Amino acid sequence: MSQLGQFALTLAFVAATYSIIASLYGVRRGNDRLIASGRNAGLGAFAALTAAFGSLFYLFLASDFSVAYVVSTSNRALPYFYKIAAIWGGQEGSLLLWGWILSGYAALVLIQNRARHAAMMPYVTAVLMGGLLFFIAIILFVANPFAELVRVGPDGAMTAFTAADGRGLNPLLQYFLNVIHPPMLYLGMVGFAVPFAFAMGAMLSRQLGDTWIRTTRRWTMVAWLFLGTGIMLGGLWAYVELGWGGYWAWDPVENASLMPWLLGTAFLHSVMIQEKKGMMKVWNMVLVILTYIGALFGTFLTRSGIVNSVHAFAQSEIGGYFLAFIIVAAGGAFYLLYDRRGYLKTENELESYASRESGFMFNNLLFVAACFAVLFGTMLPVLSEWFTGIKMTVDETWFNPVMIPIGLAVLFVTGVGPLLAWRRSSIGSLRRAFTIPAAVGVAASAAVFAGGVRNPYPLVALTLAAFVAASIAHEFVKGTRARASSTGERLGEALVNLTLRNTRRYGGYIVHFGMVLLFVGFTGKAFDVETTANMDLGDTVTLRQYTVRLDDVRGERAANYDGSRAVASLFEDGVLVARMFPERRFYPASEQSTSEVAVRSTLIEDVYINFAGTVERADGAGLLAVIQVFLKPLVMWVWIGGLVVAAGTLIAMLPNKRPGASKRPPTVERAEESHEEGVHEDTQVRA
Amino acid sequence: MVYLFSTILAAGVLTAICWPLFARVDDPRSAVLEETEWDLLQRKKDVILGNIQDLDFELKCGKLSAEDHQRIRNELMAEVAEVYRVIDRIEADGDLDALIRTAVAQRRGPVAAPCPGCGRRNPPSNKFCAECGHRLG
Amino acid sequence: MPRKQLKFVIGPVVVILAIVWVAVSALDGTGSYWQTVPELYAMDASDGLDGRRVKVYGEVVPGTIVRTTEAVRFTIVDLESRQTLDIEYVGRSPVPDTLRDYAEAVVDGHYAGDGVFTGTTIQAKCASKYERELEAGVITEATQLER
Numbered sequence: 018m019s020q021l022g023q024f025a026l027t028l029a030f031v032a033a034t035y036s037i038i039a040s041l042y043g044v045r046r047g048n049d050r051l052i053a054s055g056r057n058a059g060l061g062a063f064a065a066l067t068a069a070f071g072s073l074f075y076l077f078l079a080s081d082f083s084v085a086y087v088v089s090t091s092n093r094a095l096p097y098f099y100k101i102a103a104i105w106g107g108q109e110g111s112l113l114l115w116g117w118i119l120s121g122y123a124a125l126v127l128i129q130n131r132a133r134h135a136a137m138m139p140y141v142t143a144v145l146m147g148g149l150l151f152f153i154a155i156i157l158f159v160a161n162p163f164a165e166l167v168r169v170g171p172d173g174a175m176t177a178f179t180a181a182d183g184r185g186l187n188p189l190l191q192y193f194l195n196v197i198h199p200p201m202l203y204l205g206m207v208g209f210a211v212p213f214a215f216a217m218g219a220m221l222s223r224q225l226g227d228t229w230i231r232t233t234r235r236w237t238m239v240a241w242l243f244l245g246t247g248i249m250l251g252g253l254w255a256y257v258e259l260g261w262g263g264y265w266a267w268d269p270v271e272n273a274s275l276m277p278w279l280l281g282t283a284f285l286h287s288v289m290i291q292e293k294k295g296m297m298k299v300w301n302m303v304l305v306i307l308t309y310i311g312a313l314f315g316t317f318l319t320r321s322g323i324v325n326s327v328h329a330f331a332q333s334e335i336g337g338y339f340l341a342f343i344i345v346a347a348g349g350a351f352y353l354l355y356d357r358r359g360y361l362k363t364e365n366e367l368e369s370y371a372s373r374e375s376g377f378m379f380n381n382l383l384f385v386a387a388c389f390a391v392l393f394g395t396m397l398p399v400l401s402e403w404f405t406g407i408k409m410t411v412d413e414t415w416f417n418p419v420m421i422p423i424g425l426a427v428l429f430v431t432g433v434g435p436l437l438a439w440r441r442s443s444i445g446s447l448r449r450a451f452t453i454p455a456a457v458g459v460a461a462s463a464a465v466f467a468g469g470v471r472n473p474y475p476l477v478a479l480t481l482a483a484f485v486a487a488s489i490a491h492e493f494v495k496g497t498r499a500r501a502s503s504t505g506e507r508l509g510e511a512l513v514n515l516t517l518r519n520t521r522r523y524g525g526y527i528v529h530f531g532m533v534l535l536f537v538g539f540t541g542k543a544f545d546v547e548t549t550a551n552m553d554l555g556d557t558v559t560l561r562q563y564t565v566r567l568d569d570v571r572g573e574r575a576a577n578y579d580g581s582r583a584v585a586s587l588f589e590d591g592v593l594v595a596r597m598f599p600e601r602r603f604y605p606a607s608e609q610s611t612s613e614v615a616v617r618s619t620l621i622e623d624v625y626i627n628f629a630g631t632v633e634r635a636d637g638a639g640l641l642a643v644i645q646v647f648l649k650p651l652v653m654w655v656w657i658g659g660l661v662v663a664a665g666t667l668i669a670m671l672p673n674k675r676p677g678a679s680k681r682p683p684t685v686e687r688a689e690e691s692h693e694e695g696v697h698e699d700t701q702v703r704a
Numbered sequence: 705m706v707y708l709f710s711t712i713l714a715a716g717v718l719t720a721i722c723w724p725l726f727a728r729v730d731d732p733r734s735a736v737l738e739e740t741e742w743d744l745l746q747r748k749k750d751v752i753l754g755n756i757q758d759l760d761f762e763l764k765c766g767k768l769s770a771e772d773h774q775r776i777r778n779e780l781m782a783e784v785a786e787v788y789r790v791i792d793r794i795e796a797d798g799d800l801d802a803l804i805r806t807a808v809a810q811r812r813g814p815v816a817a818p819c820p821g822c823g824r825r826n827p828p829s830n831k832f833c834a835e836c837g838h839r840l841g
Numbered sequence: 842m843p844r845k846q847l848k849f850v851i852g853p854v855v856v857i858l859a860i861v862w863v864a865v866s867a868l869d870g871t872g873s874y875w876q877t878v879p880e881l882y883a884m885d886a887s888d889g890l891d892g893r894r895v896k897v898y899g900e901v902v903p904g905t906i907v908r909t910t911e912a913v914r915f916t917i918v919d920l921e922s923r924q925t926l927d928i929e930y931v932g933r934s935p936v937p938d939t940l941r942d943y944a945e946a947v948v949d950g951h952y953a954g955d956g957v958f959t960g961t962t963i964q965a966k967c968a969s970k971y972e973r974e975l976e977a978g979v980i981t982e983a984t985q986l987e988r
Contacts, residue, residue, distance in 0.1 A: 024714075025710075025713060028713060032717055039721075050724050051725070053727075054724045057721050057723065061716075061720050064717060064720075065717060226744045293754075295748075295751075436767065438767065439776065440779070441772075441776075443768075443769055446768035449767065450766075450767045450768065495765035495766055496761075496765055499761065
């Protein structure tokens, strides 16, 4: 099967190369046959990579230990479910997954647009295939998952051999979320290649109206949703699997996925300005390019080992190739942008700071600044070594004081921006829009202060959260009422129709609300408490109103690990509320241990117990269990917020519901309803 | 088994690539531009109309004062009126037909002819070169 | 740029400068040096450490790990220079299981110049048997193989 994989990779390489040449030559010659052939070659590359991925899948399920990569991330006793995760448990398989997903996106784009955007598509094909070609080349020549295992004899002679068993998947990755977390992340990172390809296609074909921007915005939303979901799942994985009680550590690998997300967020906002006002055209182009470069750079960061990380991916030579590719892609894209700047002239100018436009500007500024701050912190070891010769690193003690104010400013703009009118807001308008949300914010602030919170950051965060939540609620209430009064619908019906008629706006508000919940969850971190105790059976440890009693420690044997499972009783104010089973596991195949924490979540706080290991008693008579207990307020809101963000994004991706054809037949006079935004049938405009 | 799979895969991909090279092309479209000046104006008109609807809705929701609403609405109406004027002019002049003709005529040629002034390739819908302003024929 | 638009440049510039200022000033006191054992000694000799946090890394010398109730002591060695450093770990979190003989350890803490490095967090990574065999060249990978 490894020969099939190898052959399929080679075939994909040839198909992608041909696709680039045929598309570009075809468009130059105006030869539709050649263009169609190039497109089919792109589909062929997808088919070939599917076969390659399929054969790797087979090799893992069949535990073929003549293949080096299978040996390095799998073993016989690994449950089948984790054998799937093991496919992308190492570098070679991750890259193949990247390439396969990219070819899948490309195939979707090519099929979806086979009869559309004829002038642009050959270039889009070429750009997508160019990116794909790079990945296939890396997989084929540098990090080949189908390479065979070889034993080197004393005389240097190489002989193939099949290992008796594999070395196993890193036990930290043996968690059910980890089967979906990396694919989600890759679907997000790779997805940004599509907007990039359309941006390049638009510039190359000089079709810089709104075709590309509409297509690009949709695909960016898709990628953004996947990436956000991937990041959340990563946070959840870190929370329950790494055993230190947090979901985010500003680890380089985490930052690598956050940076493109921040840039994508900026783009999703500023694209509205371009659609509605014809402004920020060059800037949007820059954002699309940077988002893709950010995704590539993120992959480079995690794969090159240039920055040390707890994820500890193997260092490898692919870093250099990645860097070269990034430089070529960025250089080409920015040169093209410079060359085509004449097509991207702004149609309007900013009129006032108190305007929606300015809100968008500051939103963009903050997101991009946040991205660069993360980049700076992540790359500091490399930067400081270049400039001073001393390698310097920063951890959350630097990231938190820098990122929290930026985050709060973003939250502030989230609330203020949508309340401002387009063009400019007079004092009268500001008063109307701000009175209620601001009053709610002030009330919340007083309540939180009265509740004993004196720490400035949580105080400000909760105040802003209340302000933003109130402004969103206000928006829905006013909108529903206005719609109900003009259409005669009942309130519930009006609310649903309001949302479905303008999914982007109201879906967007739901996303904002999810963000508010996330910030509430983040705030909880300021109130974390923890304790560690070396406990014998029957011992108790108390933290605030909770008491944990260690009842038992049982040995447990599974196919691929040996575990010891603690049985702990959790008492709240002396009342038994839960039995918890934190676990310690040793995986012989990879010679590593992991903690399986036990968490009791409520909307108020999580009780998080980690069985961190054992120590010998002072008198040498047996072992004590090292039990860490964390109290983590409001963590649940992080996950709920993430779900709300995802739900809002899904709503925003729905096509707008058109006014019912049964009520009013479409007429030429109502051509304006073809406009995607703000279709409210209560207005008739004809100049 | 492996060889069988490989052969089927290779044959399939090759067929997909070669098929269009020999197929009849009924509807050549590589040179048809979607974004003629007229298209862009139509969309601009839609956008401004949408903005006016949004503005009215925001007034109804009490997000801005009546004075702001009236002032901004007047500005938008003036803008959309201007767009309508240009569209009407293009349609009256028969420029629209001309645009379509150019696009169709160019369907087998390169996407854009080079500018006689500076050599830049412009969209066929452009009357003047975007780089040097030279009149395009 | 028209003068009217100039005032819209000032706001963003102020925001950017504020963020840059926060980012740079936060570096004092939070940044830690990332050093090998000889680099640590060299900087200590030139009084460059100045009480700053340091992350030092090296391989755990076999047989040196001693656990007591208050602390865990062990020695790391820089593989190139063979210089060693004694570590006393006093952090709150339990020592990771991966801290074993020959493990690659990264210790975050302070060095006062007295020959003992006080660590507050430890990351340790053990090479698996597979990685050790790859390292030693006993096994390798190949795409084209004569059978």
